[in-house]
Amino acid sequence: MNHLQEKSPPVREIRLKAGVAHLGTPETLERDLRKGCLNQASRSFSQTSGCQFTLSLALLNTFLRAVVILHGPLGCGTCSIANIGAMKSFKRLREPGVEGLIYINTNLSESEVIGGGEGKLASAILYADEEYRPEIILVAIGCVPSLIGDDVDAVAQKLKNVISATIVPIHCAGFKSKVMATAYDDVYHGVLTKLVREKRYPDKVIYDEAQEQRRIIVNNRTVNVLNVTSMSRSDELELQRLINSLDLDVRFVVCYGSSNSLSDTLDSALNVSICGTHDDYFLEHLAEIYKIPFILDTMPIGPRNIARWLFAIADFFGKHKAAERIIEEEEAMLEEAVAPLREGFRGKKAFLAGGELRVIVTAELLSYLGLKILGVKGHHYDKFALPALEQLEESDKLVFEVATQQPFEHVNLAKKLLPDVFVGHSGGNNLTSKLGLPIFPLFSNAAGYMGYAGAFEVARRLTRILSNASFNKNLAKHCKLPFRSSWYEKDPYAYIKSDGLPIEKNNVACTHEPKVLSCQMKPKRAI
Amino acid sequence: MSLRQANSYKEGSFIDRPRHTCALGGALFTLRALSRVIPIIHASPGCGYNVYTAFNAGAGYLGGGYCGGAAWPSSNVVENEIVFGGEDRLKEQILSTLELMDGDLYVVVSGCMVEMIGDDLLTVVASIKDSPAPLLAVPTPSFKGNSYDGYDIILEGLFEGLTRRQTRKEKGLLNILGIVPGQDVFYRGNLSELKRLLEALGFKVNSFFGDGEDISSIRRAARAEATILLSDVAGQKAASFLEDARGVPTLKLPFPIGAQETENFLKGVAKALGLRDSKVQKLLSFENRRYYEYLERAADIYNDIDLQRYTVIVADSNYAPSVSNFVSEELGFVPVLTVVTDPLTEEKQKEVLLRFHSSGDLPRPLVRFGTQTSDSARFLREAWAPVSNHRYSFTLSPGLVIGSVYERELAEDYSLPLVTLSFPATNRVVFQEARAGYLGGLTLASEIFTTLVSGR
Structure with a gap:
């Protein structure tokens, strides 16, 4: 894969045949994914769901010593308001004293829609540089400038020698893709083209061979772990602890990266993903261009997936035995800690909704804790969910739904499946709460979920959350859901259609001949 | 002139951390x-x-x-x-x-x-x-x-679609416009408080978004005797539509916070609608008595430990003048700088400047208009240049910042406490509380004093 000569990455509907509408079982899902049917399915009723522009901001807002420019009309990216306080604290957990979140909107109005917004963008970049002296200026390009054809790369090129910051254009217009996760590719594209670079070691008069050897030794034992915005600092520390226990050093990239830390990206022996949905674009390019091997497999949540994840790293360095010992010890300690909590989870049924990989690994964790999994709903679906799916017992019996948000579907499903706890991604939870269920947040960037410490943390929080759902129960009694009662009598997939035709009955009636046979179903491991 | 100065006043420039959505x-x-x-x-x-x-x-x-x-x-x-x-x-x-x-x-x-x-x-x-x-x-x-325009566009659309011109108006029915839901963080509490007071004078009120109201209040808007418009910026177009196309006259009044401004507000409404003076006086004396019975509680601590503060205010064009007047005239504070954050034409700026009381010899703040979040720090350096030598410095202390969460850095830089009141206010969960009217003034005073004694 090499798209770096292009202005922006291809959207995931095309690159990965990813789909955002499906309801069935893993079997039907896999079938449709292979045939390429999945990404043609859509809905005749849909709900607002986020876009690649807003999701890009989730990553861009983490960069240190950076200013984010929101190139679009005034509203674009005002969602960052929700992160003003939290992002400052999270940044400071990585680097004390670093600045908070600074973003500038180019405020395109009707006159720019006609005359172009490049001038306003240039003045915003100059202002950012003069006012804040950032190291990086990230320009998130919204729908309007994309449609009117603003040449942001040309503006960046023109200002390159006038200002000190590195300007990174991010092509993430929301209307380009229904698969929100295309945002990750957009951000990585910018990072790869502008911030990751081979270091030039200046010719020294006296060449210090020992120092050079030391550098090589350290690099050969350094692992880049690609962090995600939905993880906390305590998740990072837990993964660091586990990798350190294999006598390896860890660097977290790309979130909370700075100009300096990102330029170190290439000084590593291995790149490790913790979320396949997130990272393939970045990893494949680093492998192709800089020959750095990578592991793109499962997410280290829940004992089975933690072990699988850790073994993959250990095996690369020939440390299988060491990993075995560590995993055995960790699992025993975790088991001892959660054993007394299992009583509280016995017979409890869960439904999970959110990112494709995350819901599956979390389902495995809950199942380890003793809960019964009724079903999962992924934002979208592609091949990256498969490794985790292998770890989930009886996955063929689950209800599988694919929907980016669309809480109207999961509210309907939940009414039919009657879970005892709903594990939800932020966004649809206010509607779900009116079912009177306890809701466990699928992720939080302030709490632990990953590794063994995270598994115990989830068990601990779940115990507390299950112990009292009065808040939501009272809401259910007094606050109505906005759907007509007839909706609950219908099938939850009633509004999914394939190629403009409503779906008849029984899961997805996909009749297409296989079109996309290149779609690989095995996780890729370039070791 | 540097680029940043060139941009900070100009309407329609880029915006450093906008305080509105689209x-x-x-x-x-x-x-x-x-x-x-x-x-x-x-x-x-x-x-x-x-x-x-x-x-x-x-x-x-x-x-x-x-x-x-x-x-x-x-x-x-x-x-x-x-x-x-x-x-x-x-x-x-x-x-x-x-x-x-x-x-x-x-x-x-x-x-x-x-x-x-x-x-x-x-x-x-x-x-x-x-x-x-x-x-x-x-x-x-x-x-x-921006969101003000969105408020106007949608309300005009609703009035156009759901009302017709009524030749006979409903006596005592009033509309309230100019308090933008969400953009005014306390919109519902504010509307409820103003509605409470107007109802106590015998009016019926369409606040559209208040307790117990539904879209029938939109349908009745054209039958109102008048529309009270509480903003120089938002609601103007919707009010004009009601005036021009539905024959409901507009009565523009300042957004009132605290006893003095609310008294003026109620008198203004009563005068315009020909209400008996005695009726107004009766309400005012009840409200003022209650207001001061509460405020009186702070008499001890205010004077025992000196709660008077230099005040920096950063807020929209509704709140900035009202809060400045309130802290100066009612809390006896010393406002140093007030920044009005809405993007305004020069003409509009002049209108907003008139909302700041200027008679008497009370301390008045330096008033500046700035839509860029970075503006406030620069204005404050302009407003407060301490006289100091190598030993003594007349610092901005004790002080207080009233603004949005964007003002955290400003407050931290000067080691001042921050009370949030304007959008965005991500550090508070707001329900029914108000900042307007008598009860809103009391709540604001209580929050300010609470902040000042919170370490005790």
Whole structure:
């Protein structure tokens, strides 16, 4: 894969045949994914769901010593308001004293829609540089400038020698893709083209061979772990602890990266993903261009997936035995800690909704804790969910739904499946709460979920959350859901259609001949 | 002149950390504040979710309410529709929304992309004959303006679609405009408080978004005797529509906080509508007595430990003058700098300047207009240049910042406590509390004093 000569990455509907509408079982899902049917399915009723522009901001807002420019009309990216306080604290957990979140909107109005917004963008970049002296200026390009054809790369090129910051254009217009996760590719594209670079070691008069050897030794034992915005600092520390226990050093990239830390990206022996949905674009390019091997497999949540994840790293360095010992010890300690909590989870049924990989690994964790999994709903679906799916017992019996948000579907499903706890991604939870269920947040960037410490943390929080759902129960009694009662009598997939035709009955009636046979179903491991 | 100065006053420049969302955002949160109204967004997939996220957090966790916010019906048009037109998709979405969602009114609003490709919302809506409840379309593309404009556009659309000119007005019925849901973090408490006071004078009030109201208040708007407009910026167009097309005159008054301004407000309304003076006096004496019985509680601590503060205020054009007047004239504070954050034309700036009381010899703040979040720090260096030598310095202490969460850095730089009141206010969860009127003034005073004694 090499798209770096292009202005922006291809959207995931095309690159990965990813789909955002499906309801069935893993079997039907896999079938449709292979045939390429999945990404043609859509809905005749849909709900607002986020876009690649807003999701890009989730990553861009983490960069240190950076200013984010929101190139679009005034509203674009005002969602960052929700992160003003939290992002400052999270940044400071990585680097004390670093600045908070600074973003500038180019405020395109009707006159720019006609005359172009490049001038306003240039003045915003100059202002950012003069006012804040950032190291990086990230320009998130919204729908309007994309449609009117603003040449942001040309503006960046023109200002390159006038200002000190590195300007990174991010092509993430929301209307380009229904698969929100295309945002990750957009951000990585910018990072790869502008911030990751081979270091030039200046010719020294006296060449210090020992120092050079030391550098090589350290690099050969350094692992880049690609962090995600939905993880906390305590998740990072837990993964660091586990990798350190294999006598390896860890660097977290790309979130909370700075100009300096990102330029170190290439000084590593291995790149490790913790979320396949997130990272393939970045990893494949680093492998192709800089020959750095990578592991793109499962997410280290829940004992089975933690072990699988850790073994993959250990095996690369020939440390299988060491990993075995560590995993055995960790699992025993975790088991001892959660054993007394299992009583509280016995017979409890869960439904999970959110990112494709995350819901599956979390389902495995809950199942380890003793809960019964009724079903999962992924934002979208592609091949990256498969490794985790292998770890989930009886996955063929689950209800599988694919929907980016669309809480109207999961509210309907939940009414039919009657879970005892709903594990939800932020966004649809206010509607779900009116079912009177306890809701466990699928992720939080302030709490632990990953590794063994995270598994115990989830068990601990779940115990507390299950112990009292009065808040939501009272809401259910007094606050109505906005759907007509007839909706609950219908099938939850009633509004999914394939190629403009409503779906008849029984899961997805996909009749297409296989079109996309290149779609690989095995996780890729370039070791 | 440096670039940054060149830009800071100019209307329509880029904005460093905007304090508004777009027209679509303002429209959606105005609809969010109306009971059982279902918006249908014709836009790209992220537009609705984006402004929901901004308003939910920025407006003290207002939440998505009945419709869910993050779950608003939305056509989610992508490249295909942008190339071939999105009207078919919109029609499909409207029909499925009517079938699925239960509301008293359905309003189609639009984002930038569909307006740029020329989708005609009105034609699509006209083609739908059998809606279970009224169905309207109001184009609200983001590039048309900020959330104030969205509030005006959508209200004008609702008044146009749901009211007719009434020759006979309903005696004592008043509309209130100019308090923008969400953009005013305390909008509902403020409306309820003003409504309470006006009702105590015998008026009936359409505040549209207040306790117990629903869309029938919109329907009755054209029957009102007058519209009270409480802003120099928002609500002007909607009020003008009611005046010009529906014959409801506009009565523009300052947004009142505390006993003195609220007294002026009530007298202003009474005078304009020909109310008996004795009726007003009776209410004022009750309210003033209660107000001071509460404020009196702080007499001890205020004077025992000296709670008077230098005050820096950063707020929109409704709050900035009222809070400045309030802290100066009622709390006896010393306002140093007040920054008005709305983007305003020079003409509008002059109007807003008139809202700052200037008679008497009370301390008055330096008033500056700045839409860039970085402006306040620069203005403060201008407002407060301490006289100092190598030993003594006349510092800005003890002090207080009243603003939004954007002012955290400013407050930290000067080691001053921060009371948030303007948008965005992500550090508080707001329910029924007000900042306007008598009760709002008391709550504001209580919060300010609470902040000052919070370490004790």
